[in-house]
Amino acid sequence: METPVTLAQVARAAGVSASTVSRILNGTAQVSDEKRVAVERALSQLNYRPNVLARGLASGRTMSVGVVTQDISSPFYGDMLRGVEQGLSGSGYMPIFADGHWRAEEESAAIDVLLARKVDAMIVLGGSLPDEKMRSVAAAVPLVVFGRTVPGLEEQCLRLDNEKAAYELTRHLIEFGHRRIAHIMGPVSHRDARDRRAGYEAALAEAGLPLVPELVMEGDFLEPSGFLAATRLVEGREMFSAIFAANDQMAYGARLALHRKGVRVPEDISLVGFDDLPSSTYTTPPLTTVRQPTFDLGVVTARCVLRLLSGEGPDLPHIDLRVHVRESTAMLRTAHGLAGR
Amino acid sequence: METPVTLAQVARAAGVSASTVSRILNGTAQVSDEKRVAVERALSQLNYRPNVLARGLASGRTMSVGVVTQDISSPFYGDMLRGVEQGLSGSGYMPIFADGHWRAEEESAAIDVLLARKVDAMIVLGGSLPDEKMRSVAAAVPLVVFGRTVPGLEEQCLRLDNEKAAYELTRHLIEFGHRRIAHIMGPVSHRDARDRRAGYEAALAEAGLPLVPELVMEGDFLEPSGFLAATRLVEGREMFSAIFAANDQMAYGARLALHRKGVRVPEDISLVGFDDLPSSTYTTPPLTTVRQPTFDLGVVTARCVLRLLSGEGPDLPHIDLRVHVRESTAMLRTAHGLAGR
DNA sequence: ATCACTTCTGAAAGCGTTGTCAAATGGGCG
């Protein structure tokens, strides 16, 4: 492994020209069996490994696709990345990740880095870059976007119906008899957060339930904000018997706050989240939530990129969000929910 | 963004040679202010972006470091990767991830891919490749390994004292009055799992407590195995008042099993894990566990790689594992722990 | 003025592949 073996060395060892070796490697043209055998022997004998850089420079293709995430360490994105990896595996393409850390500036930088690295295609998960920027990326390489819709690129954007799912989740609560349902929403700046809230409101309206402003709190999608919001809710003066947290992580925070206050879930308060993180199956009690099929989303996205790469149309499937009822929700037993104070 | 701008184009626009532009870009040599200004203007006017491939091919350096993980979607590795990213940021180096999926074969393939990609250095997190292979990698590029010690590369290997931490964690339980402590260990094939078990046994022995084989179960570090093990424990005939799960994920599984059986934590049974995953702060009750400073570990590892890259010695710090006592453990109140059956 | 140095700067040689082009080889057929 000292000095990398080059094509030329292989060629010399096999007594042929570099072109011939390249042809065998890439199956670009016919080569006589005689030479083929000689080359293959030299290849394995010298343990040749093509230099990806040289190859990329010469051919213009790097066999890599850039993937931009917002937080590589979150269970949500982590699982999606695994899906992308899976979807790409066997295609010869390799994913290269870059993290935007939820900041437009960094996200933009991440994209530039990826482009400078000459990725053959790009996948952008979430994010909040101006549509214009997205279009310019799409002009440079095949692009697939998850979590937002860019005008002009609709075909390559995969978006899930958050509003509908939130509506159904709230319906579930209502069907269980809950009338006073609190909502811990995500940051208003976040499209998904607004959509989920809209679904919540729609379900309330449809059931003829009043929207109580004091029962809607804003969080930031992280546990501590859920904790804080739930604490405030419990200490507030408005009654409620259920909490809809806009994502699982905030639901975890809320769960702990309720525990601290001696409030039982689901006996006293029903709690629901959104995302269905892997650990939500193992919380106590297991959390009722909306399942986002993160892994599959990754796979689907990767597949779509491969299609684009081979010149086919995007063809992204429609994906339905489904409510997963577990044990954190229960029928409202008595007329009295939890009072504040 | 149509056709990428090349160095030559910039040079022409600025009325200088490509060499000069390159020199300004890399600060390789002095350039007269006059030309510098002209070049800089051309640079930004044309919005030049260096082609990383060409650069790598010419200079032999790609400004990237390969990072091999075992499971990109796990909170543990995810957090470490974030640390690595952080540690590398600002250095000009970019991390490129590849996943071994806990399988030696894939791990080996991942390393080869990274090497073919001409990464300038490599970080291997966990893994179980033969020492020989690791040494050959180290011969090719600067290498830093986390989670194992490779003979001959001790300086570049960061290993935490799992045994000691497990010992202290068990001590904590013993000090709380627990005499019959169950252990859900990780896969025996896993070094960390064996070390943690050794620590558990050492603490027991030191306290003169018997090692009850029926109270030691083997899991696979994932939630379901913890669930299964705890269920068996509760249904078994041996009494116990505490469970030490070899990692947090199995502790989560155990927690749910106990919940299902109507066993309270920590009132009836104390439960501890190992890793301190981010969500362990928000379980109910928050989990007593050993904190693995994953993020910092990533940072430290990255820093070390940068040192190696700049020709300095490895200089990995010693990192202590600390027990984090939270609310899943309590003093044993009565003489009677939980009986089996 | 001349010489010995410093700075700067451009030409040109790679870096390891791919892909084009034309030459070489071998058949088939008239």
Added chain:
DNA sequence: CGCCCATTTGACAACGCTTTCAGAAGTGAT
């Protein structure tokens, strides 16, 4: 036996950048 066409093959020019190498300018001292 000669000609034409299809196969195989090697030479060589990119690809976009870095890095000698050597020449051109400029400086100061003699």
